[in-house]
Structures are given as C-alpha cells and as structure tokens.
Amino acid sequence: MPRAALAVAIAVAAAVGAMPVHAAAASPKDAALWAEAAKLPNLWEGTWQGETALYGFPPPIQYTPFGEQYVKAYKPADDTTLANCKQWGMPMIMRNAAMPLKFFWSPHEKMISIYIETTAVTRFIHMDGRQHSEHPNPTYFGESIGHWEGNTLVVDSIGFVKETQFQIGQATPPAGAAPGRFATPIFAQHSPDLRIVERFKMLDDNTFELSTTLIDPKYFAQPYTYSDKFYRHVGRRSESQEWVCSDNRDYYDPSTGKLEYDVKAKAVSQ
C-alpha cells in the first residue's frame, strides 16, 4: 500500500477506535418509561406453559335457537380445518398449549406482544387507551385493546377474519370410540360480531389464570367463559423457539373429514 494511503488508513483506524462503543445513556423520558414498566406484573420473564383443556367446554352453555340447531346437526370430523398448516387464529391459538407463550412490553407504544410458539405468531395488545375502530380490518388475532385492573390484564378483541373457526361446544364421543378419546369439539364459523374478552389474572408470582369469554350472538344467547392456567418456566429449556411449518406430511381432507398421515405429496406446508 502506498505510504500516504497507509497513513490515512492508520489515522482513520485510530479515530474509529477512539469512538465510544455505546451511544449516550437513555434519555430521561426513556428512563422514566422503563421505570414505570418495572411496576407492572412480571409477565416478561421466562415463558408461560399452558395447562389448558384444549377442547374443554363444560356446561352450562346457553345457545341461541340457531346455536342449538347447529349443535344438534353437527357431525364431528376426524380432525378439523385446523390441520393442513392453516392458522388457527383467535381464540383457538391460545388453547393449543403444546408450546409456551412469551410476553413483551413496549413502553413507548404501551403495547404488549405475545409470541405464541405453536405456529410462531405474535399478538399485539394495545394499552395506550385507544378505542376500537369502527371498521377494524379483519385479522386472525383481532384488534386487541387492553388495560390493567389491579393484577389482572383485561383484553378486548374484535374484527376477526371470516376463515377461522371457533369451538362452541362438545359432542359426545361416538359409540365405540377408543378409550381415552379426547372430548370431541364442535367447531363453527364465527359470526362477524364475535368479540373475545380475556382476563389474565395473576394467581401468584409464577401462575396466571386466563379466562376467555366468547361473545357471539349468532350462537350464544349468553356469553360463554372458559378458564385455563399458565405456569412460568425460566431457563434455556423453556426459551421461545421458532416454528416454521416447512415439512407437513399429514393431510386433512375436508370433503371426507378424514385425516391422512404421512402423505407428504398431498400435505400443505408453508
């Protein structure tokens, strides 16, 4: 390298080496936001493993006449349209507790994000005092607005896409079903008016109870509520992981209601 160029290179390197590694300390505004965040219930540490009754839907359920009729006429399939890597959406995504949740607080936006490892999706809960949109754009997880009532996070969600189904009841397992067969859920296409209210209540430092209230006047004459518990785990084993539906080999045929296994050619991946 020519001498002049070398001298310049050394001078630049020295200048870069002298620059501080970190930017200036957080502004007073940022420091105040994070200090305020420290007062919130600790949803942020570790991940939350659900102890959910995935398809538990105990009585009493007050259906509309339409709901009653729907339930009577319902024919359970081997599986649901939840197969084929279709996104479950709300409310079902919160009940598949195969993998844990992780909560994040964004103090500038006053927003809680929930990473749901089963299907690797994120819900955004706005805590900035906004009101619901008159015409929310349809989404899989809804327009979610939350606030704290003491140690309970209350979230109100509306505006769900048409495509998702939700559970409205339980069918009796058919005669001769294998022993230990899980409760057979009754799924339905929710109405555009579906509203979901969730209450995340801290029971102790490492447990919360999630009560989910379904309000859908097409099926339910009175709102229906079910509850699930979630337990905190910390440590590397429990860290959130990615989840990409890259190699699905099962295929649910909606026309036959049958689930076929190990049929990679037919199965849907992402």
Add this chain to the structure above:
Amino acid sequence: MTITRIRGTVLLALCAAAVTGPAAAHHSFAMFDMGKTVAISGTVKDWVWANPHSWLYVTVQKPNGTTEDWGFEASSPNMMIRWGWNASDINVGDKVTVDTHPARDGKHVGSVYAVFLANGKVLADPMGRQVRGRELAEGPPSLPTKPTGTPYP
C-alpha cells in the same frame, strides 16, 4: 423466585380432570391404535427434523428376507428439545428400536412413543401421551429403560 416442581400420585390424581393431552390434541389420533404398543426394530432410512412433526423412517428386516419401511410420526422438534432430544441423536444407518402405537388400518405408520438408540440412550416423545402441560415444559416424568411394546417383526 422459586419455581416448584410438584410430583406425586395425589397431585396427578387431582390433575386428572385437567389432563387432555395438549400434545396430542390437534390430532384426533383415531388413526393410531393408542391401546396397542409395538416395539419395531430396524435401520434408520430417513430422519426428518422439522415442524409441524418430525418423522423417523426405519427399514425393518423381516425373517423371510424381505424388508419393510415404516414411518413414525413424532412431535414438533420444539417439544422434543424440551424432552431432551437433539437432531444429531439419530442418523441414517443407525440401528434403533421404536415403541410405537401403530396405525389401525395396517399401514406401516405409527406414532413415536419412545426410541431406543444403539448407544443406550432412550428418547421419549410427548406425542399422543396424556401429559400435563407442565410436563411438556419440564421433560418426561420418567424414561423407560427398555422397549415395552410387542416385538416386531
């Protein structure tokens, strides 16, 4: 902060009502005979470590000299990692025995209950088990030391 791991048959009994096997629940498992366990031994033909399910394919040597390929469906790698699995535990060509719930219709497909490796390591899968949610996070409540299924072939 302490996180307490609670064990004991009394608590399990109390929790029985809450046990719906979330690991299994997005599947109906009607396809697999959950009441039957078969111990299938063979050589690994393929090992697919992927979501939504890992798949273990094993070539079985029949006594009459023919071979038969089996496909075993396991859980999500995410769940398996929490139960002690690593993708590198299994390689094509390995000799393995799989405790499986086989397909009811006679297809050479089953669910993975446990895999017994030649090096003595045992890997249990939550797939199809009635486990509590916390057991998914904390690891298998117990590990078998040897296959429990009816040997096949």
